[in-house]
Structures are given as structure tokens and as C-alpha cells.
Amino acid sequence: xxxxxxxxxxxxWQERWAAGRTFxxxxxxxxxxxxxxxxxxxxxxxxxxGHVRNYCxxxxxxxxxxxxxxxxxxxxxxxxxxxxxENAAIKRGVHPEKxxxxxxxxxxxxxxxxxxxxxxxxxxxxxxxxxxxxxxWFFLRMLERGIAYRKKAxxxxxxxxxxxxxxxxxxxxxxxxxxxxxxEREMDQWFLRITAYQDELVDDMAQLPQWPERVLQQQRxxxxxxxxAEVDFPVEGGEPLRIFTTRIDTIFGATFxxxxxxxxxxxxxxxxxSDEGKTREAIQRLRGQDRRARQAGxxxxxxxxxxxxxxxxxxxxxxxxxxxxxxLTGYGTGAIMAVPGHDERDFEFARKYGLPIRVVIQPKDRAxxxxxxxxxxxGPGRTVNxxxxxxxxxxxxxxxxxxDAEKRGIGRGAVTYRLKDWLISRQRYWGTxxxxxxxxxxxIVGVPDDQLPVELPKDxxxxxxxxxxxxxxxxxxxxxxxxxxxxxxxxxxTMDTFVDSSWYFYRYLSPHRAEGPFDPTAVRYWFxxxxxxxxxxxxxxHLVYSRFWTKxxxxxxxxTFDEPVTxxxxxxxxxxxxxxxxxxxxxxxAPDDMIKAYGAxxxxxxxxxxxxPEDALxxxxxxVAGVHRFLHRVWGLxxxxxxxxxxxxxxxxxxxxxxxxxxxxxKVHQTIRRITDDVEERLKLNTAVSALIELEHAIADAEGAxxxxxxxxxxxxxxxxxxxxxxxxxxxxxxxxxxxxxxRFSVVDRPWPVADAGMAREDELELAVQVNGKVRGRIxxxxxxAEDDVRRKxxxxxxxxxxxxxKEIVKVVVVPGRxxxxxxx
RNA sequence: GCUGGUGUAGCCCAAUUGGCAGAGGCAGCCGACUUAAAAUCGGCAAAGUCUGGGUCCGAAUCCCAGCACCAGCACCA
Numbered sequence: 001x002x003x004x005x006x007x008x009x010x011x012x013w014q015e016r017w018a019a020g021r022t023f024x025x026x027x028x029x030x031x032x033x034x035x036x037x038x039x040x041x042x043x044x045x046x047x048x049x050g051h052v053r054n055y056c057x058x059x060x061x062x063x064x065x066x067x068x069x070x071x072x073x074x075x076x077x078x079x080x081x082x083x084x085x086e087n088a089a090i091k092r093g094v095h096p097e098k099x100x101x102x103x104x105x106x107x108x109x110x111x112x113x114x115x116x117x118x119x120x121x122x123x124x125x126x127x128x129x130x131x132x133x134x135x136x137w138f139f140l141r142m143l144e145r146g147i148a149y150r151k152k153a154x155x156x157x158x159x160x161x162x163x164x165x166x167x168x169x170x171x172x173x174x175x176x177x178x179x180x181x182x183x184e185r186e187m188d189q190w191f192l193r194i195t196a197y198q199d200e201l202v203d204d205m206a207q208l209p210q211w212p213e214r215v216l217q218q219q220r221x222x223x224x225x226x227x228x229a230e231v232d233f234p235v236e237g238g239e240p241l242r243i244f245t246t247r248i249d250t251i252f253g254a255t256f257x258x259x260x261x262x263x264x265x266x267x268x269x270x271x272x273x274s275d276e277g278k279t280r281e282a283i284q285r286l287r288g289q290d291r292r293a294r295q296a297g298x299x300x301x302x303x304x305x306x307x308x309x310x311x312x313x314x315x316x317x318x319x320x321x322x323x324x325x326x327x328l329t330g331y332g333t334g335a336i337m338a339v340p341g342h343d344e345r346d347f348e349f350a351r352k353y354g355l356p357i358r359v360v361i362q363p364k365d366r367a368x369x370x371x372x373x374x375x376x377x378x379g380p381g382r383t384v385n386x387x388x389x390x391x392x393x394x395x396x397x398x399x400x401x402x403x404d405a406e407k408r409g410i411g412r413g414a415v416t417y418r419l420k421d422w423l424i425s426r427q428r429y430w431g432t433x434x435x436x437x438x439x440x441x442x443x444i445v446g447v448p449d450d451q452l453p454v455e456l457p458k459d460x461x462x463x464x465x466x467x468x469x470x471x472x473x474x475x476x477x478x479x480x481x482x483x484x485x486x487x488x489x490x491x492x493x494t495m496d497t498f499v500d501s502s503w504y505f506y507r508y509l510s511p512h513r514a515e516g517p518f519d520p521t522a523v524r525y526w527f528x529x530x531x532x533x534x535x536x537x538x539x540x541x542h543l544v545y546s547r548f549w550t551k552x553x554x555x556x557x558x559x560t561f562d563e564p565v566t567x568x569x570x571x572x573x574x575x576x577x578x579x580x581x582x583x584x585x586x587x588x589x590a591p592d593d594m595i596k597a598y599g600a601x602x603x604x605x606x607x608x609x610x611x612x613p614e615d616a617l618x619x620x621x622x623x624v625a626g627v628h629r630f631l632h633r634v635w636g637l638x639x640x641x642x643x644x645x646x647x648x649x650x651x652x653x654x655x656x657x658x659x660x661x662x663x664x665x666x667k668v669h670q671t672i673r674r675i676t677d678d679v680e681e682r683l684k685l686n687t688a689v690s691a692l693i694e695l696e697h698a699i700a701d702a703e704g705a706x707x708x709x710x711x712x713x714x715x716x717x718x719x720x721x722x723x724x725x726x727x728x729x730x731x732x733x734x735x736x737x738x739x740x741x742x743x744r745f746s747v748v749d750r751p752w753p754v755a756d757a758g759m760a761r762e763d764e765l766e767l768a769v770q771v772n773g774k775v776r777g778r779i780x781x782x783x784x785x786a787e788d789d790v791r792r793k794x795x796x797x798x799x800x801x802x803x804x805x806x807k808e809i810v811k812v813v814v815v816p817g818r819x820x821x822x823x824x825x
Numbered sequence: 826g827c828u829g830g831u832g833u834a835g836c837c838c839a840a841u842u843g844g845c846a847g848a849g850g851c852a853g854c855c856g857a858c859u860u861a862a863a864a865u866c867g868g869c870a871a872a873g874u875c876u877g878g879g880u881c882c883g884a885a886u887c888c889c890a891g892c893a894c895c896a897g898c899a900c901c902a
Contacts, residue, residue, distance in 0.1 A: 221898060328902090337902085416902090629866090686849085689849075693850080766845095819844055819883090
């Protein structure tokens, strides 16, 4: 037998694919299309196991769909701008561009070595000026429409990355990249008005039935839409104070108000009160509390009475206005009506400061007594102590009270959102320059389209001494105002790299197009993306931005649909030793080592077989040996017979078959059906691999009986089918075996086998017979036996009779193809 | 704290969605090959499904209560 020299085999076919441009595709209206997308990698230097898992899944699907007759687009590129390149420049004196290009070259080599079916002519890198040109072009279109704008706002500053971050990138008060604690700073920054699409982002989820609910849930939480009402509370000696509430039905229970320490009217309320000085001091202290901790509710509730009072516009009661650290600016109006009887936070605050608690919602089953209550009641019930509104359920009370407030001109239904506009400016070099200049005369002026791209200067100094390197390049900063021709200062902020990834999947369609970001005809053919596979960690960053970007492009008239991705499939993480595999934990596995030891086909097969693609994968070096042995056995099997099969005329499978042949054929067709089901809808690639192994076992078992007989056509069919079914998973072995079977290059264009239902059907079945739940006998019946015959045979079985003799048969359940259950008394 | 997911041989995972708990792999044991070892090949053994209740002829699967782990959300008024 010849050795399984995976290294030689894999390289040979990789070269052949490259030379034959096997995976290049163009639009072909005659064939159905399939756009199979994976998340493009950041060129950090190494492909890691998480990438491999992602790309193995998409590669199997891409190859499978191609065999099913689809015109498949399965592209790859590089998310090539971003901080690590610049940090490397500071640390090691390598230019970010060189660092990035070198990393891309190395990682590309790794991807090629894994045999992924990419159309490399479509490769893109976001650091190419020909790519970020279009970031700038989009930015200018958004600037024209007020979607991009500049404003001063409190923003998240990462002291370690020396730049501001978007809200999404500073969750929990930590920088998403380096986990430093972010600081709040008041700065002039560029924003994209994603909030213009906040309703669509939620409502269009109805168009995404093939997205996992947990991702949609996360996005829904992030947008944080909440329906309620705004109500103005009259303030003694001042303008009314506006609050937002989702529980206007409890307004009669509002016994005090609370404003955030930063509320603009705090000073007005405090001025002239009896304890002015002390109050101010207390408020100052509340302001000094850590804002993040306050938001997260990790700080004990504290407050102070401002000295001023307001009137509850429904109960007409005089109620005090407090300042409290649990009320936040930037959500609602920064002021609340406090209903301690029915809101946990208000209850806690009221108990602490001895403020009155009133019950205005009465549950069905018990009576609430404010003096006895240990917690707020926020369940359902009917309104009480609510004047003309008594006796209503919550929904009805809210509707009527809102209508009443509206009629009196003191309130209205209102919707609030948690989502903030997307802060996209970064004070760093290695990003897309924001294409505007500041002119003394004309203010902010966009760079004209014909002057794009604004390219990054090559000679910026990377000292690491604070400040954006771009500011230190006079030839970059000094500009001419496109409008008046006078001197202007060029913007030195660059764009968030999430801008690049928000639309890269459109650029794959026309990667070098100079007239626009993409060819609309190609978009009409290829979009939407049929399958998008990637890490779940992008659920609210990249995937929200991408949805926004498509909607924005739609409003520019560039596309005609609302959503770019039909089916999203988040793959599971890779763990080792029970922990997420990551550089920082030092538990990573290098794909290169695996390839060297076992080959790419083994690595691919292993990573797919060990767990369902959506589950966490627990890495275990020893398990790799298992699939490697499987490939060895396949190799041996083919090695023994390929030459014979290749050398003879292909005769048809005989109609009359021996039991062994019949059984092998059945297994072949059952396997086709199983793997097709597993791959097609459920993406259960792990069980598909198991089915391949089973088929190999079955073929090996029949080898002695069939290989050298006139029934060899059955054996040949089995081997050919095994190769075809295996080829999307282990494509190099697939090609090699296909060739050795005497068939033409390439297996990637062979039609996927079709299961013959008749062939797959069992002739006879063994059924268990249960008596009172215990298996007492077994009967063999023809597969299509009538229920009555099965029943008769089951009851006639001697072992069964032993247990039914002399007893009354109460019931006989026949489950066709499964078992018979007899109940006796 | 809330929501969702998961819990099956020593380990990773299956079980046609209520029908005989086992497809596949790892590890283990036995054997073949080998001077020997590794690699390779063949075979064997192993859990009654996290716990406790319930429904049913029949439950890993459905229901109730709890436990463990994972993920997301969490003063958002």
C-alpha cells in the first residue's frame, strides 16, 4: 500500500486549484447563486483555531452548495486597519503598513495551506486606499444628509489606546480591546446618526427569521426601546419639570421626584433653600461618584432634598424634589417621578429617607399595606387611590391617563431609547482619514469626491508620546479649502475600524471598481448574503453597524433592500481546559503545528467533528488522532481498489443483489440522505462526519465479499459516493481519490449524490415487544407489514406469551417501524 | 436578581423530536504487525441520561420544583 502522504497531496491540489482558478466565480444569471460569507480576520499575525473553525464551516457549505449546482461566492479579505499595527510601530519601529502587509502575507499562506475555496482575485484589505476611499465617499454622502455630524459630548476615552471609543466599545466601563478603564471626557467628535434608524433596527427584525433569537434579543436590548409617557410636573416658583415614565398608571402614587445630580436645573432648585450650602456640598459629592458604578447600580442609593417642591399633576399633592445618585442623565429626561409603592428603586430610596409610600395598584389576591410592605409591588392589579381612574387594569389606566395628560397639555405618549449615535472619530493614525478640512472662513468643508482618497501620509512619526501622529505631519495637516481656496487645517481624526467592516461584503463583488463602492448589477445578483458565519461576540457591534449601513445605503439609493444577511450562524467558541482559548490565557493551539503533524484535511475534519458548530468546542489534542486514522483507512481502502476500478469499464449495478451487496447499497443511500439533511438545513456537520466514518466501516466490512465479484459495481458505487460525500470536508483527499478512481478534475464540480429512497429503505425490521413497559421479546417483520400482522406476530411470540398468559390484554400499541407495546392486567 | 441555553459511559458527543439509551471519536483493555517501540489495523468493555416529583402503554425528550455550569441583561424610570 502507498503511504498517505498528506503533505504532498495537499500541496499538489492547492497548486492545482490556484493554477486552474477553480474557485473564481462571476455572475451567471442562468444558475442560482449562493453567497456564503465568513467574518474577515484582523491580520494580527496568526490564524488561530477560532478562525479555522469559522472558515471550515463555511468552506464545507460553499463546496456542498457548489456540488448542488449553485454559483457560489465565498470570498475572504482583511480587516486591516486598527490599533495593534500602530502599537507595533511604536514598540518595534516597524511601519503599521509593513507590519500589516507582512501579517497578511503570513496568514494568507496559512489559509491557502488549509485548502479553503476562496476566489483570491476578490481579496480585499481595508488598509488599501482603493478600499478606504469608499469609507470616505460614504462619509461625505452622510455628511451631506446630516447623518454624519460633529458635536461636543461626554465621550469614552481610553487612556491606554489614546483615543475615544464608541459606546458599544466601552461596555461596562472597559475598553473592548485592551480592557483599560475608560475615562469620561468632554470632546468634539464625529458621530453617525444611527439613532435615525433605531426603530427600523428593531422592527426589521421581523425580516430576520433565520437569525438566532439570542442575537436579536441582544440587539433589542442594546437599542433599548421603551414605550411610556412624558409628564410635566409644576414646580413652585419655576418652570415645570419633565419626567419620563413607563408606568404612568402609577402616577397617583408618585410621592416625590428625583433628578440626576447632573440635571441642569439642580442649582435652580437648591438656590434659596434653607440649607443651601450643605445641600450643594452633598450634591457635589454625588456627582463625584464613579459614573460607571452608578450606572451599574453598584453604588448605594443616596440623595438629598433640594429644598424645592413640585405638584403631582394628577393627585394635586405637594411633593418634594430630591437629587438622587440612581437617576442618570442621558436617559429619558434625567428626572423621574418616584412611586415607591410600585418601583423597587424608589421603594428603597423612600425607606432610607422616610418618604411616604402609597399603594395605587392593588393585586387580586391580597391587600397591600404601605406600612407592612417589604418590597415594592410591580405586578399586575387594578388602580386604587387614583381618583377618577380607580378600578382599571394597568394598560387601560395608562391609556386613559396619557390621554388625560395630553388633553390638559401637560404630557404625551413618548418613546425612549438607550441607543446613542455612533461615535466614529479616533485620535490615531492607522485608520481611514475623515475627509474634511477646517477653514477659518467656511468652517467644516468636505473634501470633494474628485480629491479622494485622502491618503495616509507614509512619513508620520510613531513615538508613542501621546497625540495623533497625523498631527505631526505638516504636509498632511496643511490643506486648502476646497470652497474658498484659502488655508485650511485638515482633520486628523481617523474612522473607527468598524466602519470598514460595515460594508466590506459589498466590496467583494467589485473589489477594484473605481467608479463607486460596488457594481449595483452585481449586488442585484449576489445579495442578500445567504449565510453569514462568525463569532457571537459581534452580536451588537459589527452586526448592528452592518444593518445600519445597509439601511443608510438604501436611503442613498444604492441598494433596494433593508437587510443584508438572510441567515446568521454564530459559531461556538473554542475552549481548552474548560476556558475560552485566548492568547491572554496562554492556552492557544497553533493550527500550523496540527497541519504539520496531521495535514489540513485532518484538522478540518477534526474541528468539524468534535462538536456541533454552534456549541462551544472543547479542544483535545488526542481526539485529533481519531479522524486522522479515519482518513488513513479511507486511503487504504481506495489504495487497494482504485486502480482496478479506474481500469475497467463502468458496468451498471445488477438488479439482483446478494444480501451483502443489498445491505451495502442501502447503507450508501442512507448515508447520502443523512449527510444531506445534516449539511443542508441544520448545519450538523459533526454528525455528518460520523456518518462518513460509518460508511467507511460498512464498505470495509463488505470489502471481502464484494470487491472481487461481479457485484463490484456496488462496491464501486459505494467508494465513489464516499469520496464525493467526503470531499467538502477533506477536499484534498477528495480530489486525490477522485483522480485515482479514474475520474476527471475536479471533484468540486461533480453533482452531489442523490439518495434513492427505495434503496435506502430497510427490507425487514426487528421490533421490540414490550409487556407493561419491559422489553420481553423481539420479532422480525417485513418493513411494510400491516399493523394487524405485526400485532398478531407480537402476541404470538413465545417469549411474549409467557408474560401475557392468563392475563387480560388491556391494550396493544403498535408503533410502525419502532415497537409494539402490550399492556396486561 | 432577571432571561435564555446546556447537563447522557472516564472524556468529547449521538439518539429520526415521546418509541429498544449509542452513531462516531478519544482514553482503557485484548489481539495482529514488529527484534522492540511508535505508527497502523482488528476486536472488547463501559453509562440508564444532574436530583426529586408528575403525565403517559412508554420519558434523555413533555410538565412542576430544585442543583450545577455557560451566555446575555441588570438602578434605563
